[in-house]
Amino acid sequence: GQQLNQSPQSMFIQEGEDVSMNCTSSSIFNTWLWYKQDPGEGPVLLIALYKAGELTSNGRLTAQFGITRKDSFLNISASIPSDVGIYFCAGQKRKETSGSRLTFGEGTQLTVNP
């Protein structure tokens, strides 16, 4: 079953506010990925993290790979209405013989009020 706990499940914020969401796991992942899904579309990759402690930014988005390799967080600064959507974290473990598989969190539904 699901191994990633993502929180919060939903957020309602005002335009201009900052947003934080996180994912935790009971097991170690070698890669953390953050995706955004717009209504009626598939998830789109926002940020990929490959090393414990890594902090990576993509515009107003910043994500960190936790030191223990069991967690990650995503921050969005100065939110705008087009930030609305579902944000997913995903962890990846590498198995040399069977390839790599993604495990997804349950998602955070973000609503931004203008």
Next chain:
Amino acid sequence: NAGVTQTPKFQVLKTGQSMTLQCAQDMNHEYMSWYRQDPGMGLRLIHYSVGAGITDQGEVPNGYNVSRSTTEDFPLRLLSAAPSQTSVYFCASSYRGGALGYTFGSGTRLTVV
């Protein structure tokens, strides 16, 4: 580039019917996967493939079959549709190891009545 193309976008099936969801990618990706998305449960892996001729089961494989005869195509077959298979299905592909993340199709919304 078209990326990952899924067809159909919408489908309604009667219980017991079979059908195939199509997925094609034009990026020469080795890895392809099928996920289902249900409210409050994120995306769950059904089947995946690390290359042509190689497939393996994911988290929720029961009731689904896959095959990978070419690098480009990875169809998902529902053998005998059940209402529990009502969901949104996503196909995804990536380069070897998925180190650059997966590219997703736009999904197929399936309703089984």
